[in-house]
Amino acid sequence: MRKVYSLVAVLAVAAPPALSAVDGLAAQAPAQQQPAQPQGGRGLGALGQAVRRPPPPTTPTPRLPDGTVDLSGLWVGGGTDGDIETGGGLKLGEIPVLPWVKEYMAKVDPTADPSSYCLPMGIPRKAPYPWRFVSDPAPGRAAQRIFVIEEGNIHSYRQIFMNGKHPDESVLVPTWFGHSVGRWEGDTLVIETIGFNGKVWMDRRGFPQTERASVTERFTRTNMGTLERVVTIDDPGAYSKPWTVRFTARLSNPGDELIEYICNENNQYGGAGGFGAPREFPVIGPPATR
Amino acid sequence: MKLSRCVAAAGLGVLLGAFPAAAHHSFSVEYDASKPVSFEGVVTRIEWTNPHARVYVDVSDAAGKVATWNLELASPSALARNGWSSRTLKVGDKVKVQGFDGRAANTYRMNATSIVLPSGRSLFSGSADDGSPQPNR
Numbered sequence A: 001m002r003k004v005y006s007l008v009a010v011l012a013v014a015a016p017p018a019l020s021a022v023d024g025l026a027a028q029a030p031a032q033q034q035p036a037q038p039q040g041g042r043g044l045g046a047l048g049q050a051v052r053r054p055p056p057p058t059t060p061t062p063r064l065p066d067g068t069v070d071l072s073g074l075w076v077g078g079g080t081d082g083d084i085e086t087g088g089g090l091k092l093g094e095i096p097v098l099p100w101v102k103e104y105m106a107k108v109d110p111t112a113d114p115s116s117y118c119l120p121m122g123i124p125r126k127a128p129y130p131w132r133f134v135s136d137p138a139p140g141r142a143a144q145r146i147f148v149i150e151e152g153n154i155h156s157y158r159q160i161f162m163n164g165k166h167p168d169e170s171v172l173v174p175t176w177f178g179h180s181v182g183r184w185e186g187d188t189l190v191i192e193t194i195g196f197n198g199k200v201w202m203d204r205r206g207f208p209q210t211e212r213a214s215v216t217e218r219f220t221r222t223n224m225g226t227l228e229r230v231v232t233i234d235d236p237g238a239y240s241k242p243w244t245v246r247f248t249a250r251l252s253n254p255g256d257e258l259i260e261y262i263c264n265e266n267n268q269y270g271g272a273g274g275f276g277a278p279r280e281f282p283v284i285g286p287p288a289t290r
Numbered sequence B: 001m002k003l004s005r006c007v008a009a010a011g012l013g014v015l016l017g018a019f020p021a022a023a024h025h026s027f028s029v030e031y032d033a034s035k036p037v038s039f040e041g042v043v044t045r046i047e048w049t050n051p052h053a054r055v056y057v058d059v060s061d062a063a064g065k066v067a068t069w070n071l072e073l074a075s076p077s078a079l080a081r082n083g084w085s086s087r088t089l090k091v092g093d094k095v096k097v098q099g100f101d102g103r104a105a106n107t108y109r110m111n112a113t114s115i116v117l118p119s120g121r122s123l124f125s126g127s128a129d130d131g132s133p134q135p136n137r
Helices: A009-014 A099-106 B076-081
Strands: A075-077 A131-136 A145-150 A157-162 A179-185 A188-194 A214-223 A226-234 A243-251 B031-047 B054-060 B066-072 B094-102 B109-116
Touching: A075 A131, B031 B066, B031 B109, B066 B094
Parallel strands: A157 A179, B066 B109
Antiparallel strands: A075 A243, A131 A145, A145 A157, A179 A188, A188 A214, A214 A226, A226 A243, B031 B054, B031 B094, B054 B066, B094 B109
């Protein structure tokens, strides 16, 4: 087929957006790293997933009848997908990787990210889609479990056992999201998770999370529309010391709800790039152990 | 329908701002920011599916040969939050399309950044948050 080449600069400029993107990247870029865009302003220029959202409300933190902070609401952000290091408030090179991780990441195949094949992003990685906490048995009563319901990246959930204990290592089965126990420390929900399967990429750059990882999250709703999330990753299998990243989730638009996102429905990943799916998603670790 | 394919990246830097980020997959492993594509064509199929909605558009070249382009859009949930629905576009609609070509040659797959209806209404499409270049507006 003979193709006619021409400049489309005029068209590119002349096609105005139906909506101006405002803050969609708040989804993976926390407020302190990427200031909120002015409402109706030039915005981020992103299409598609850049969803127009007004500034989140700044009224006081809501509470349940027993005084516990009410975490309900549809949240956006609170984690990053692209780069956990800079997205989490660190400088490039600040994550204390072990030598094998540096070597591993230098050679990592960017097409092999499990999440692109509709596998979980794990913890603390976040897709740019909304999510919410749901308590069991019911709001207003002491929760036995808190669930995190994720719209994306694959319509998944996390289960946090409140005031619970981790199983003994001898019976703990490694999983993508691990085993989470939670507790309140004042107005902060603290979640500790172990039992990871070692397959997760913690961001698109490929920071690994080994089976030895322990992740501690601290969620604090500082006002109606803002949820701070401080995450400490202690993974002696990949990092020389624990390190901490900070994110901010914001309340989504009034009336917004979770929308079905069945990732495997029609995943054509690789078709345009000319590569196929890897045949397996390996447990990541130093070469000597694999 | 007339196909015009733009590979002129010269003025692109003025029009588009590089943008770091994320989504279902990285833009750069699938698509080539140096290969913008634009054409007019007819919608032949719509897939309101995850992880990306897709629109298939038949495009004729100067010799009358028809190619079917596979347009990757954002997720249905993101599109819905931006005012799209599965019924916004219809089979048979004539559209003007802009986007970026796939890295693999001759796959007729593109990351769509704009779809314009004959009425002039411009629709969101691109699977942003993926590191793709975005119009600086």
